[in-house]
Amino acid sequence: MVRCSNNLVGILNFIVFLLSIPILAGGIWLSQNSSTECEGFLDKPVIALGGFLMVVAIAGLIGSCCRVTWLLWTYLFVMFLLILLVFSITVFAFVVTNKGAGDKVSGRGYKEYRLGDYSNWLQKRVNSDKNWNKIRSCLVDSKVCSKLEAKLVGVPVNNFYNEHLNALQSGCCKPSEECQFTYISATNWTKTAGTHPNPDCQSWDNAPNKLCFDCQSCKAGLLDNVKSAWKKVAVVNIIVLVFLIIVYSVGCCALRNNKRDDSYGHGYKP
Numbered sequence: 001m002v003r004c005s006n007n008l009v010g011i012l013n014f015i016v017f018l019l020s021i022p023i024l025a026g027g028i029w030l031s032q033n034s035s036t037e038c039e040g041f042l043d044k045p046v047i048a049l050g051g052f053l054m055v056v057a058i059a060g061l062i063g064s065c066c067r068v069t070w071l072l073w074t075y076l077f078v079m080f081l082l083i084l085l086v087f088s089i090t091v092f093a094f095v096v097t098n099k100g101a102g103d104k105v106s107g108r109g110y111k112e113y114r115l116g117d118y119s120n121w122l123q124k125r126v127n128s129d130k131n132w133n134k135i136r137s138c139l140v141d142s143k144v145c146s147k148l149e150a151k152l153v154g155v156p157v158n159n160f161y162n163e164h165l166n167a168l169q170s171g172c173c174k175p176s177e178e179c180q181f182t183y184i185s186a187t188n189w190t191k192t193a194g195t196h197p198n199p200d201c202q203s204w205d206n207a208p209n210k211l212c213f214d215c216q217s218c219k220a221g222l223l224d225n226v227k228s229a230w231k232k233v234a235v236v237n238i239i240v241l242v243f244l245i246i247v248y249s250v251g252c253c254a255l256r257n258n259k260r261d262d263s264y265g266h267g268y269k270p
Helices: 004-033 043-065 069-096 120-127 129-141 144-151 157-161 167-172 216-267
Strands: 182-185 188-190
Touching (some): 004 043, 043 069, 043 216, 120 216, 144 167
Antiparallel strands (some): 182 188
């Protein structure tokens, strides 16, 4: 009798095994070729993901196709934990990203961002000096503000105010509207005399590697990007969750087939 469930589990895990190879190779390449802390930040998670997928796929492949019941048991247990993990992460992502949005500024094409508008959990992540120093390094290395300056070189102030800046450009590359600084260029502003209620005004510096990278608005701009990215990831996670549940269900059928074959084997006496 043809065991369709065993064959299907084998095919699905063979595909996962093939996908794990470029993921693992990409992580190893990153670890050996990263020139900055920002580039090397992802190498270990990528290697761990690739290795995990490869091991799980091999277990599922051997367990289903070679009728190794204990290996299939292990595979299904890991799959069950993975389903719980993906479900938890998806719910957490929706809960954490349900707060925060940019504030529209009258007469401006861009929004401004306030750190206090976002969830406390996200705020704690960026308020940690250890975390922010790494993130700040990545932002400087990505040249997000240098590219903005090059794009808007020689642009008059009214044109700049009409620009549709993204969250990082608005939060990290220019001072807050509350500062009332004098515009010179996209990333070059003259400070006005007097005290300012917004602490970001004191943090502003025209140096290309400083600008507003230490401002609360820059952290808020980053969190707005994180919020958008996490919502997209959460949608992908739902699709992955459905796929994992289907594979888990088929795997349970394959395990039942294995147990039936084992019982027939033990009961057969020549």
